Amino acid sequence: MAEPTKKRVTDIGPPHYKKFLPPVILANYGKWKYHEIPRPGVLMHVSESGDKLYSVRAASPRIVAIDTVRMFADLADKYCGGFLRFTSRNNVEFLLTEDKNIDPLIADLTAAGYPVGGTANSISNIVHTQGWIHCHSAATDASGIVKSVMDEMTQHFTKMELPGKLRIALACCLNMCGAVHCSDIAILGIHRKAPQVQHDKVKAMCEIPSAVASCPNAAVRPAVVDGVQSIEILEEKCMYCANCYTVCPALPLNNPETDGVAIWVGGKVSNARSEPRFSKLAVPYLPNNPPRWPEVVDTVKKIVEVWAANARKYERMGDWIDRIGWPRFFKLAGIEFQKQHIDDFKHAGLTFKRSMHLRYDKE
């Protein structure tokens, strides 16, 4: 670490947001009256004062080169006084007051390869994580799957023709940095083999008691192997959460043959109509098949299609499944129901069907 210099300051926090707000926002802060969505990717917010703000939303791959950020800055200068923002799903939004600038801006963005859309009943950007780009924990890549899936979904981003919003998220391991656990469709990197204990490294790299304590299922035990203090893993108790690996680097789980992806459906976050809820397991395992993960793409596509074809207006994925029931979801989506779908963790019993509210399909 270099020595700190004299003029070094700390704990200043981020710049105050007011410095970055366009005049129309400063003037109408807290006074917005309503909004309309004149076309996909464009929000028009109208203030009590009558002032209007147009936000133009473009897709972003989230990993952006500074070249691209500078290009965004240039476009912002060109069309909206240099004011722009990013959204909670990592899209970029240009904040315009001149409606005549909307079309040229969209044209420039589209030409540069950043499609405009993601508003209202569309599929917005996939919230995702680091994958093989940066994280040691990743059971799959993030950006590659996102790109492959969104290439097939772009028409749902640039149009607003779905029954409701559809939020896809991806996390490359069970830590779920993408907070995928409440998504309409979640793509999750998973391991399926217990950690390989590197007995020669355990003592140097790990605190054995923390590693033991880290396991949610008591599968990690202290052990003496070839006379050295180490760890043993009870294979049959391990459900590959990697929590022990997080605290002890000598317990890697990555395995090219058995790692892969699980697909989850029906979660949501908003309180609109129904309550927020977790996503549920749809497909326990699909292989890692770079660069385009065709099995994952096809599965997601199929699920989106049956939902789009069958859901009623405003029905999010989970609301739709609630209405038609899980048995019919599995049938329509062409997914085989397996042992793995049935919960067997802590609260498993609460997921069993404990009523006679059963549906029987016509044969």
Next chain:
Amino acid sequence: MAEPTKKRVTDIGPPHYKKFLPPVILANYGKWKYHEIPRPGVLMHVSESGDKLYSVRAASPRIVAIDTVRMFADLADKYCGGFLRFTSRNNVEFLLTEDKNIDPLIADLTAAGYPVGGTANSISNIVHTQGWIHCHSAATDASGIVKSVMDEMTQHFTKMELPGKLRIALACCLNMCGAVHCSDIAILGIHRKAPQVQHDKVKAMCEIPSAVASCPNAAVRPAVVDGVQSIEILEEKCMYCANCYTVCPALPLNNPETDGVAIWVGGKVSNARSEPRFSKLAVPYLPNNPPRWPEVVDTVKKIVEVWAANARKYERMGDWIDRIGWPRFFKLAGIEFQKQHIDDFKHAGLTFKRSMHLRYDKE
């Protein structure tokens, strides 16, 4: 045990029910078409054949003297060829074919002190257990509370003026022999002090390892007291379930000062409209106050009254609370919400309110 005699037979099972069915049932078995309820306590079942069966239902205290059973037998002979049955809620039903016999039978039953009713949207008999009449486990009496509550509810038994069915059940301890856990209103005997270990008796009366294993909360531990193998109870981990007492008689929990009754609401069993569900805690503790338990009677009465006044047609207790929300239930029922209402056992987290679907009462 006396020696078994020669003619002793075993494993014969109960008599075949067909011996006990009246001719009208034998003739129309499986051919009933519909029913009507011409007056409270009277069911008229009509067969595809046009035959009619009238069932007249009378209240029973469940503990009956053979004198009473003989009297029922006499009435059955007098009015319906000697055919009668008991219901799953311990009422007695006389099975008539002559409608002219209905009124005289009802008159006789009423005169003998066995009111007729319990059909359709009424309060039927209280399913209950042994209490101080027979069980060593009882934290309260059963029959005394049932009698006291039903004395106040009899008009809801003999009339059918409630929004839906209302099922009350009572169990005198957490073993819940009355299966009270799915009742519109459940009355439950509870302890509130950990078992008193009778150190002098433990070794003779108990298997210490079973006692230790029996505790759901790991509050029971082997211990040596005054040189004798015994048991110790971790007071702060005990939630008074008495499971250890069931396996080890030297661990009694009965305590006249602290035992009492808890009230639960909103459970159901039928699948009509909503799914079956457990009752939830309404009042954590009311004192044992024999012979008439006025606190219990008043609480049950109040709950029945607010429900009857506010629920919509067909709304069982739980459906009604679902619609209005728990905060308003507590307000209307005049019950203070306390720490004890909040679950802190195994699945507690799943009972927390994890959404913004909140209601705010007008002040």
Next chain:
Amino acid sequence: MARKPTPKLDQLEKGPWPSFVREIKKRADKNATCADLLGVLEKSYEERVGHWKHGGIVGVFGYGGGVIGRYSDVPEEFPGVAHFHTVRVNQPAGWFYTSAALRTLCDIWDRHGSGLLNMHGSTGDIIFLGTSTEHLEPIFEELTQAGFDLGGSGSDLRTPSCCCGEARCEWACYDTMAFCQEMTMHFQDELHRPAFPYKFKIKAAGCPNDCVASIARADLSVIGTWRDCIEIDQAEVAKHAAKGNDIVKDVVMNCPGKCLSWDGKALTVVQEDCKHCMHCINAMPKAVRPGKERGAALLLGSKAPIMEGALLSSVLVPFIKMEPPYDDIKALLEAIWEVWSEDGKNRERVGEFIQRVGMGNFLDAIGLDPDPSMVAHPRENPYVFYDLGGNGKE
């Protein structure tokens, strides 16, 4: 009469509801046990605590269940209840009796016990309430001579019970009483000789109204249902409407499948959305009835809270035709009992057992395929077990 005054209990003779105190008093001057029962109960009412000791093991020869031993902790004060055992007598299916059968039972009980009974116990048995050890064998012999037998207690199959079903109900989707009788008879050995890790209860209800609360208190709940469409008699629906029933508000809006509609003339249903809840049928007798393709669902595992919390039964077989002698169900039960007896812990009910070993593993063990009807929803947590070989191929 009690030997001492019972001022507290006497208060419970008043009021419109039938009085259990009056029942006891009916016998208290004929029977010393009843007299002392009044006395000890008055004492409990005074002291606010029970006076029974933990039961000992008593029973009849060759049976492991059917009798609950009970002793007073104040036998000197109330010698009539020093022993106060109960005898569980297996009720006839559906609790149907003739006056003659009842009198026979009363006579036996008059000779050998307090003359007080529970009609019936919560599991369904006739309960003879209060006798002493030496009467047990005679009671048993007289009962069997009269065609009755004991019910279950302890870690055995408990007395199965059922709703009146086809005997008296138009909605029964199978013959509950025939089924209950057949199970009771077929499994007499399991009923009388405890060999399970804990008790096992069977309850049979003819339709999802579940008038025996089977889903809440049976290890095996057999609940009737139908798998085709509800039957609608439009003319009868119109009569309900004419009588003033608000079909939309009372029926359509209360349908959990959201599959009914009423246009003022016809009630229509989207068959595959129907959840078989019974509401429309309940609300409009004669007009709506269960479909023709009838059978039952088998649900497993309900119980009271001890020790991990109460359970409702959960779906094991979403639909099965109910065909006597029910060999399929008997085979399934035997498979379940085998797995549970082998791997269940002492005092672990089958519902708890399934939770502990995992539903998926349990299904593997009893040889049933997973079905999405078995779950309210698939798992939410990502903690999935796999058993991949050394090379990682499945």
Next chain:
Amino acid sequence: MARKPTPKLDQLEKGPWPSFVREIKKRADKNATCADLLGVLEKSYEERVGHWKHGGIVGVFGYGGGVIGRYSDVPEEFPGVAHFHTVRVNQPAGWFYTSAALRTLCDIWDRHGSGLLNMHGSTGDIIFLGTSTEHLEPIFEELTQAGFDLGGSGSDLRTPSCCCGEARCEWACYDTMAFCQEMTMHFQDELHRPAFPYKFKIKAAGCPNDCVASIARADLSVIGTWRDCIEIDQAEVAKHAAKGNDIVKDVVMNCPGKCLSWDGKALTVVQEDCKHCMHCINAMPKAVRPGKERGAALLLGSKAPIMEGALLSSVLVPFIKMEPPYDDIKALLEAIWEVWSEDGKNRERVGEFIQRVGMGNFLDAIGLDPDPSMVAHPRENPYVFYDLGGNGKE
């Protein structure tokens, strides 16, 4: 350019969605780190496994968080990514920028790292993706000179984030950005110097639509709402109807409070039944709006699955006026942190902590009264704890 061909990654340059490979390539010929990133990623794509080692502890002087150390497990093959640390830069509230501010950030990052960023990380930070240890201090100095500071990592307060709220949304029930800014500034020490049992996240959403997913991924979720009646502009409702919106089907039937009705002329609401779900407001902008008495609910404890399963936040304070400088919320947070820091286990998030110690005990400890809005429903199990004195009186 990568040092070797990248045929697999190249396939990801095609297709309509913006390509992260193209982003990396934009810099690959200017920057050795990016060139080697392409190389190592191609290797991962070939081998189907990542090539990063478990991070070591690196950071800037005096801070315990803000930097994630990362090293390659094939440094000889790809020396440009031998170190590949990320720097988390605290975003401005609501992710608003000027072009000038963005250029400043780009310039700093151009001088000291790969020139790749995440706009933004899942917690909300600007992420500088890939640098080596010796650049960390210079980056920090230049950032602070430009008015920026690091975000959180490790067992500290993480970078709070918020929806755009009153800046751009008509439904914001409080000023999310002001609140987020104030919390971030007030708790700088907690943010930069890990002293908690584990991470603690704050997210602020202006209304129950929760556009920052706060209920799913913040230890403290602050979600705007109103406690009086929704505001209805009947003329605007009529316009929605005229435009062809089916008010009954789309709005009334979807209302979870079952409290709306529409007679073709007026939309009426039963105020006390409204669940504040936002649906009618969402479905009819301009016509329906949140009420006037606005504030927020505070919910606690959401998180990802490690280790007991994921949690959503649960209601702690059902309604609070949001008044700067939010002293009440600060005090509450400090009380929570004190109890959790004292009794929480290492790596135990506050949501898990509450489940372990029990919500009732937790409320006692932080000095809040129980409220029925905190639970979906009261307990179902009878396992209630009491703490009665020796004589049994409370």
